[in-house]
Amino acid sequence: MIESFISLAFYLSTAITFFILLLPSQYALKRSTAHNVPTEPKTAVQILVLGDIGRSPRMQYHALSIAKAGGRVEIIGYHESEVHPDISADPRISIVALPPHPACLQTSNKLLFLICGPLKVLFQVGCLWWTLAYRTRPVKWLLVQNPPSIPTLAVSSLTCYLRHTNLLIDWHNFGYSILALKLGKGHPLVKLSKWYEKTFGRYATAHLCVTTVMASVLKKEFLLEAPILPLHDRPANHFRPILDxxxxxxxxxxxxxxxxxxxxxxxxxxxxxxxxxxxxxxxxxxxxxxxxxxxxxxxxxxxxxxxxxxxxxxxxxxxxxxxxxxxxxxxxxxxxxxxxxxxxxxxxxxxxxxxxxxxxxxxxxxxxxxxxxxxxxxxxxxxxxxxxxxxxxxxxxxxxxxxxxxxxxxxxxxxxxxxxxxxxxxxxxxxxxxxxxxxxxxxxxxxxxxxxxxxxxxx
CATH class of the missing domain: 3.40.50.2000 (Glycogen Phosphorylase B;)
Structure with a gap:
């Protein structure tokens, strides 16, 4: 019995040691080699979208603004549809595509959702962790789109802590309120989701949100202490009136x-x-x-x-x-x-x-x-x-x-x-x-x- 315990402890400690050794180093701004960028960027930012990048205009606009101001950007997300053409053309912006989850885990059935949902989350946890901790270099800021909250906020908080990266959450809505549309407001998973969102939201260095009313909710109900900055959506330059x-x-x-x-x-x-x-x-x-x-x-x-x-x-x-x-x-x-x-x-x-x-x-x-x-x-x-x-x-x-x-x-x-x-x-x-x-x-x-x-x- 003791020998089995010692063997298990040995294997676990070995695995943890390899895990720690393979962790990325803390943030240090380095010269970018992506797209042959010739000059040192002002800062390096990763933008995480646990969704289709092409259908996330606000996050694309963030990337364009950061690059325009002299920063280097990596957009992490599903590359399923066309992105803004200026993103494809900008040498300071690169896309790191996440592998899509298996189609069998997608369902609209409430009962099947209780089984497929957790499996989908586990798959996403693995993909996010591998991408944030190993596939990409350390950066100064990680800008995360919320929702989806699960598992994005938890994985992002951990990798930011280990990489000495500043976590910036951009609140578009609340993940638990969207989940309530499917399961009902009183469902235990909805209540758990709200607790999860409140808890991991507190690990961010700062917060952006789409309305002033949302900023008030984040401060009064979520009890977030980091700066909360309303940033209203505005159109990109390719949306222009045609007067003729x-x-x-x-x-x-x-x-x-x-x-x-x-x-x-x-x-x-x-x-x-x-x-x-x-x-x-x-x-x-x-x-x-x-x-x-x-x-x-x-x-x-x-x-x-x-x-x-x-x-x-x-x-x-x-x-x-x-x-x-x-x-x-x-x-x-x-x-x-x-x-x-x-x-x-x-x-x-x-x-x-x-x-x-x-x-x-x-x-x-x-x-x-x-x-x-x-x-x-x-x-x-x-x-x-x-x-x-x-x-x-x-x-x-x-x-x-x-x-x-x-x-x-x-x-x-x-x-x-x-x-x-x-x-x-x-x-x-x-x-x-x-x-x-x-x-x-x-x-x-x-x-x-x-x-x-x-x-x-x-x-």
Whole structure:
């Protein structure tokens, strides 16, 4: 018995010794050899996204701003879709791709989730640890997107401690509030997730967050003592208004999704509605579908003066196929005669041009926490596109000024009223567009430099 214990202790101590010896050294700023960068960077930053980098615009904007200010950046995440073209072209930015988790661990079933969820987390823990501790060099700052919180915050906290790296958490939302959408607020895993998020959030050197209201929650409820800096989302430079009607019309005519309604675009008898969605539970897309069905009915019966609508929905996500089938069934039943709904996945530049060429943007983001804001609305304002959006959450007024650059709604009926009023009266829509164009002058670098740039000692 004693001999077995001694043998076990020997093997464990040997394994721990190798583990310690293989740990990376503490941070020391070195000359970068990536992309043949000729000059010493001001600082080195890793940006961790436990998701698709191409669908994480805010983190991409962080990388561009850091590189622009003279820093070296490694973006760690899933490299599944196209990233911003300036990232690919910048010699100071490199991408470290995480291996995707096995497809068998992805499920929407609540019971299977309780089994697959922990297995998926274990897989991610291994990938994150190997990437942060061994595949990459020590850096001065690790900027982590939250959520997802599990296992990102725990692994990041440990590697930052061992590498003498400063941990900077960028709070987009709360992981536990998103988990509550699937399991319910009272579920033990949701409560555990909230405790986990609060606990590991305290190991950060500083925090960024997307709203002032969220900063207040982090301070009062999470009891975080490190600096908490609100950094509102702003559009990147490729989102710009298009003021020439001819240019807007030419772009719309070039879209394959607009082929069935090209004569209406040419004649001006069509309004183009754009919505971007991740096709997840925190965006109830049925709200827009119901509203468009009722709009079509009104335009066909009691209000024939209403223009026809082309609704282009962009994005990828788990519920997309379900809604595409629902839309096809409604079209087959004749409930969308005055509305054409198309889905699209566009390049970065084409998406920016679509927003600048459309008539109205729609946001269905309901906010699981009540204190985050939809990035899609920021992009719409950057392109000078007025917005109607779900406004039943606390942080909404931080983004949209009611009646100036957009309007809010809280039900399909209210959304129908907004569509009828704005599409039926171009004067009101034009007034909102002027407000959105004015909002477009507020840019990412103007917000980032005095907040994150100052924190990272780059400006």
């Amino acid at each position: 009607d001819t240019v807007r019309q030419k772009f719309l005519l070039s879209l394959p999704e607009a082929a069935p309604v090209q004569p209406l675009i040419t004649s001006g008898a069509l309004r183009v509605l754009v919505s971007s969605t991740s096709w997840t539970a925190d965006e109830d897309f049925s709200v827009l579908i119901d509203a468009l069905c009722r709009y079509s009915e009104l335009a066909e019966t009691t209000m024939p003066e209403l223009p026809q609508v082309l609704a282009i929905i962009t994005g990828k996500g788990p519920q997309k196929e379900m809604y595409i089938k629902q839309i096809a069934d409604l079209e087959g039943a004749g409930k969308l005669r005055k509305v054409t709904i198309r889905t699209a996945w566009l390049t970065t530049n084409d998406y920016a041009q679509l927003l600048a060429s459309a008539s109205l943007g729609v946001s269905l983001h309901t906010s699981s926490s009540g204190v985050d804001l939809p990035m899609k609305v920021v992009d719409m304002f950057g392109a000078g596109l007025p917005v109607v959006g779900w406004n039943r959450f606390e942080a909404w007024p931080e983004l949209v000024t009611e009646g100036v650059n957009g309007r809010g709604f809280g039900s399909p009926d209210e959304l129908v009223e907004e569509l009828v009023e704005l599409f039926g009266d171009t004067t009101k829509l034009d007034q909102l567009r002027l407000g959105a164009q004015k909002e477009s002058t507020r840019r990412w670098d103007d917000e980032w430099n005095p907040v994150a740039g100052k924190l990272l000692e780059l400006v």
